[in-house]
Amino acid sequence: MTVDLILTFAIAALLIVGAIFTLVGAIGLIKLPDGMTRLHAPTKVGTIGVGAMLLASMINSYVYGEGSMHELLIMAFLFVTAPISANFMAKVHIHRRACDQPPAPPRDDTWSTLDTPEEDKEHVETTA
Amino acid sequence: MTLAEDLMGYALIVAFIITAISQIMAMVRLVIGPDTGDRILALDTMVVNAIGLVVLLGMAQGTRIYFEVSLIIAMLGFVSTVAYARFVLRGDIIE
Amino acid sequence: MSHWIIAPVLLPALLAPFIVLAARYHIGIQRVLSVAGILALITVATGLAWQASDGTVILYQLGDWAAPFGIVIVGDRLSTMMVLLTAVLALFVLLYAIGSRWDERGRHFHALFQFQIMGICGAFLTGDLFNLFVFFEVLLIASYGLMIHAGGNARLRAGVQYVLFNLLGSTLFLFALGAIYAETGTLNMADLANRAELTSADATVGIRIAAVLLLLVFAIKAAVVPLHFWLPSSYAEAPAPVAALFAIMTKVGAYAIIRVYTMIFPPDLEATSGLFGLWLLPAALVSLAIGMIGVLAAKKLDRLVAFAVIGSMGMVMVSISLFTPEGIAAALYYIIHSTFAAAALFLISDLVRSGRPNLHLTSMAPVAGASLTAGLFFVAAIAMTGLPPLSGFIGKLLILDAGFASPLAVWVWATILISSLISVVGFARAGSIVFWKAQSIERAEDNPLPDPPSALSYAAVGGLIALLVAYTAFAGQAHGYMTAMSKQLFAPEPYISTVVDTPGKLSKPKEGN
Amino acid sequence: MSRAFHKLFPHPVLTLILTVVWTLLQNEISAGMVVFGIILGVIIPWATSAWWPDRPRGFHLGKMLSYTLIVMWDIIVANIQVAWIVLTVPNSKLRPAWVVVPLDLRQPEAISILAGTITLTPGTVSADLSDAGHSLLVHALHTDDPDAVRDEIKQRYEARLKEIFV
């Protein structure tokens, strides 16, 4: 009984925390000055916000239902995929020159995104 | 118990509202851009937040049948983010 | 349990994937399978038409679920005749496609062809409105594939418009179905007929809008002006055998209008009265006029035929719009005639095309087989323009006769007769340029004589013409049957009770109603 | 024997992951479900093994678990930090920086985990790999000392990963 009570409080807390993190992620998305910095807020803060909500839901299912760990799977998905998404978006920024030019790598020639293959170097603007 | 439940109910409403506001803010970023990368990021954020919304809905309605929806959004949101990014990077998303 | 009534759908539906699976690299096997399938279909369809000819309503409850809960297939005089018509047309078109080697000019012709037949047969047989939508989509998407078969810029561009227009049409269909379900809570046509009568007189808007949207959907398919714009380019640009097969597609729209507006929303239904009396007949008359003026104005032979199709659909729709037993019987007679005539004309224009770089209405040196082609064109043109002695004339007489009772009789008669004249002038003009004037042109030395079309091609066209002649000779029997069919349509109670009262799995008669 | 085993279980870890996923999906732990999960865990990697040709040779599962715990803790801390930066540091005071991390790791799987870890933890996002894979480009949201960030990454995560992937 008390465990359930505590867990219910925990659910409420997790919901609020998750929501706040989500909001902070969104604020960062609006507020931060350029593409690369904006990338930090939602990919991390936002993800953890949803993670907290998922946790709340999981606990909720144990308190009010049969209980399930499905949410773990979703969380796993989110956490595994978030870095790759972030990586791709960073590559987009680098490729579109939407951020400061990164310093050259110490041992290699350049960063892979900037290493356009020879046959792709020229392009034509298709006139619509 | 009722206090806790009430609290949870309020928390749920607050979470709903905050997540909705976050969505709208992300939508604003999506529209103003300025670069494609920002838009993809905004979309990705919205997808992740959408999972939160579905989870909250499931809690609010006391049902678990929305779990697969969240799972699929999580899986496929990633694929579409990658697809958009690949398009900007290479034009051809399957090469 | 007899399963024959579903064979027209299942036979092609199983044959097509089998062709894709087993014979996708062997055109010879594909041809044999395809022709065999159509021959089997003709046999089955003949049997079904025979079975339905005495007024029997053949009911097939898919999944053993009774209507309106499950989907039913219903064969009555009308639907079995349309299936038979489809099958017979398909045979000649297929033979032509093989004879002219059109089927080799792209991939998956035969599979798409079979799927197309499946869609058309399904649309004729289904007793469920949403299922009708599904079959519309099947026949449409197969038609997209067939229409752009063999590619080419003009064809693809026309294809884009064709597909887009039909996507809008499909969207409208879904709006109509949503309205139908929202208003009546059912999708089965027979059940709908019962429920449409439940509408209270002080809340008719819902059912009226549903009915009118549905009518517009079918009017698009039937190419009624101003919803006909999809037709000219797509039929003109489609490969000839495909365009010939498409001759039946506009009839699907006509069929659906006949079915729905005699059974579900009959002319005497209070709730939907005055819905389209004001504009459907005028629209049909304008279609007729536009089609025949298009025949006169066309600058290409294939486009000329496409406009003739619009005109002939105008004729059909004029007759349907009368919504009298005589009008529907005349329309049904005309439907068969115009299907064969249009198909023959499309194939003939391809015969012409085989000796020329294009189908512009200009004279080019005659080629081998030109006089035979000219003869076929002459006969088909007579049929299409409604000159005696072929079925077109009889159809015209029937429609004029039926139109006598209409309040717009003067308009009906004037439009039919004048547009008939215009089309005569148009066809005479085109034939004169393409066939006669060509006689005065010498073939250039460096321009070798192309091979004449194959005997199979001619046989296919000749077969269609022979059908027209036979249809004329047996016009009495045919029209007698159409009259019986029309009677059955205007007295739909046996149809409705067969569909709704036959029990199925977990349901007793009348349960749930 | 070993070759037959490898043929049957091309990726034992993957089989394990799949079995766990299956159990999570089913939301109940019964013998039947686990057996079914294992069957799927064998069949699916086997059916798709052509797409994962060079599986990592050595892998310390235990060390991986402890690494995971560390990272999870870091994630929580990192998020509070970033949230704080977002909410309190004005844009004019924000000092984002590129950090170049030279890599000692060689296995693709290891590098990927490192990159993922970097993204999920304090104020950093792994942005790109150099054209021969010797360096990782990392973006830091707010730092005065990029070198410190680099050293932190190498000590805290890369070193551990080198132990996991032998």
Add this chain to the structure above:
Amino acid sequence: MEFLIASAIGILTAAGIYLVLRLRSFPVILGVSLLTYAVNIFLFTSGRITIGASPILQKDVTTYSDPLPQALVLTAIVISFGMTAVVVMIALGSYLGSNDDHVDDPKVEPSETEDAT
């Protein structure tokens, strides 16, 4: 709630129609997609709106949302997916052949017919 849904249908339709009336295949196809959304929602609403009552049978539950429109919409979604794929492909084929993605036919007069004399 009903107002929100109905107005969403209306706005999707309006935007869809506007895009369908554009001149290039790409926006037109997107317009058709928007119309598809609109009609799918419309079709869905033909079973009326029920919140928190999925059509999954459960013990002791008597209220369910209407499952039939859901099944219909599902079919419609799948079909329009196939249609979209097809129209995208045909539009692409048309563009590749002519380097022109106009939906309308080019304004070149087809060669004149000759005098029928």
Add this chain to the structure above:
Amino acid sequence: MSLFLVVALPFLGALLPGLMNSAGRQACAGVTFTVTLAAFIGLLTNLPAVMAGELVTARADWIPTLGLNFTLMLDGLGFFFALLILGIGLLIIAYARSYLAREDNMGEFFTYLLLFQGAMVGIVMSDNILLLLIFWELTSLSSFLLIGYWKHLPAGRQGARMALTVTGMGGLAMVGGMLILGNIVGSYDLSVILQSRELIQDSPLYLPALILILLGCFTKSAQFPFHFWLPHAMAAPTPVSAYLHSATMVKAGIFLMARMWPVLSGTTEWFVIVTTAGLITMVLGAIIALFKHDLKALLAFSTVSHLGLITMLLGTGTPFGAMAAVFHILNHATFKAALFMSAGIIDHEAHTRDIRQLGGLRTLMPVTFVIATLAALSMAGIPLLNGFLSKEMMLEEANHTVLFNTPWLVPTLAVVGSLFSAAYCFRLIGHVFFGPVRDDYPAKPHDPPKGLWLPPAVLVVLVVAIGVAPFLAEPFVKLVTKSLLGTAAEVPKAYFKIWHGLVPALYMSIAAVVGGAIVLAMFKPLLRMWDATPRPEAKVIFEGLIEAIVKLGQSIIHTVHNGAFSRYAAIMVVTVIAAGYHAWTTGAVGEATRTLQPAGPVAIAGWLMLVAATLGMAFLHRNRLLSLVLIGIVGLMVSIGFVFVSAPDLAMTQITVEVVTIILMLLALNFLPNRTPVESTVLRRMRDVVVAVTGGLATFALAYHYMLREAVTTPISEFHLANSYKGGGGTNVVNVILVDFRGFDTYGEIIVLGIAALLIYALTETLLSSSVRAKLLNRKPDQPRAGNQHPMMMVVLTRVMMPVVMMVGFYIFLRGHNEPGGGFIAGLIVSIGVVMQYMASGFSWASARLRYPYHGVIGAGVLVAGLTGIGSWFVGKPFLTSDFTYVRIPPFQEFELATAAAFDLGVFLAVVGAVMLSLESFSRLARRDKTVENEHAFDIDPSRDDPPEPEPIGQKGEV
């Protein structure tokens, strides 16, 4: 001989000449002659019955429901015309055998001729006016072929089309007239109609019927103002002119007027219209004929004039007029056919028909001279020849006819017409045969072989015989007149005599002949006046009119069908809205019966985003990638909305379809321009906005209307909810509907998907085998490209994720029957898993490792679904009947085995196959020439390029 056979013989015989073309010209002509002779004899066998006043009939049902039957009858009138048709036909066939040149296709000619002959015989023997119409139009068609017989000559083609157009028009008008007549009387049988004089003439529809029928008659018989086509039909070979345009076809109109005379004549309308048209035609034709230099043109206009004469006689509505008409028909047929054949002989021998190049042929062609002169004098109305007799009767009748209350009008015009008629006859004789022999004939003229002069000679014998002994023709003419008059009137008592005494008609006749001679004497100055007079050239006007109509038609058609899809779509939208609005305003709206549900903040926020994204699409659509992102949002929001309104299956389907669609769109956008330029004017955009907003309001209103009201009765889904578990074995009712209650829809749906994929594949193949292939191979990217095509981290993640995704797919598939999910969603999920692999490692690498024949997968899926459905046949149940059972196999828990699952497996396979085949096709288009097939899954692999060194560098901390 049965009337059927008489009519059928020419039609059946028409096959023979065409088939015997290779047997030679003689055979062709011979068989044609034989066939005609057989019909002729067959006709004569009915003579006794006809003479006895019997009505010979033959009847066979054709379309009894319409009242169109093969009903033939033969009375005196019909016999008379049939005799002319077949008798003159025999002569024409003999003549044509000699006339046609070696290079002319004889078989074709005689085929057309026999068709025409059969149609004519059909007209005069029809006892059913619809049947008559058919034969009527057949004469137009066969004459079209005959006039255009020399296809290489523009004049032939033009003349043929003009004749077809004018007579076709008349024919169509007559269709209308006949149908009205039939509807007045209640029967299309002529014998019935002929008994219904009062009924018809009292009907309010009498006038329209009369006008329409007369239109048919006048066009066919070249009556003013439709006379202009006949001279141009002279482009036909002379036998055709002689046959069609003197003896037969042009008489069809006359025949019909005669046939309908008992029921249509006798009214003021009939009298005024018919008499006036006839008079004008008679005078005008005669005047024009005088000034024609072409022999055949002269004869053609003389024919016009004489047909006018006959028409005028029929128009008077008196029995005497009718009898005179019959007599003149007979006489005109004899002398005019003889004249045409003579003209043909002259053309054939002198190689010209131009009167100005002729003259003096009297001595060179004596036989022709005698024939032509006798015939022409008869036409001029010279006594002792048959033309004189009927012309006298005409003048007599004219004398008694008062038109427009002006007693002198008809007689005066009749004399003027006769005067000019005499004048051109004299001109023909004088200018062709008399005068000096010339030395500049195009060819040396001499009398033709027997084959050419014998047929006209036979006719001239008749001309003289009747002229000298009119009593020979009298019984026959009276017999015909009797049947013409029917019960309407008695045959007049008048006797056929050369000398009637000094009656006014005689003075008029003398005046005409003398006047004609005087006019010819003044021919040169008159010709100068004629040439100086501006007058409309009918052909130019007609051609101009047709061209104008064609141009008008083209401008209508090409303006309306301008190929602008955007306009077509706008018209469609407006039409739908208008029709819907009409339905709305004419119906009763009714009370709202449902209460509204509250909308929470989340719903409003979701609505806001959906609306923002939707409007964003409209405003920002020019940036195509952005619009794709926005439509992603729309899809996401709609999916969330579906969750919100309790439709998890829909939400899942929507989101998966969304992702695959976006992938497809991105694949396509790779080739398409990335931006849409601004092209339409502000005005146009405003128009589009108006249309769009109206459409939006309409759908809003519609949706709102239905949502606020209940259905008229319980929806059928009650049954589905109640029986889903009991009868379908599943708790997810949506899924049970999809795979069981309405499995047939789903079956169609996967076929749609399968076809879509096949189509995409087929088009790809077509494109790659066309010129597009080279373009694609050398394509330059349309945007800057980044390096690193296959990023390592993505590949690594995919290798773990893809199996997991597949497992999730499998899970979704299995549970679909009871929980949200099912074969379709599972198929899409698995496809997306594979696509992830393709996106990560590239198409060529991934498909080289694991190549599924996706065609086969589609085929298998559709077949599995279909065969599952057929499976139920073996237990005697209909297609797609489901069954299920619960099975227990340790260590598994009890689980359900349902046939619906097998069906769902088919769905799954079809979906996977379709999606993958489509994506594969798109990817194949993107292969460029310079694309190197990647050997490795990812570009940068430190472990491969730079194997770990034995001594790790820079190692710190714990190891």
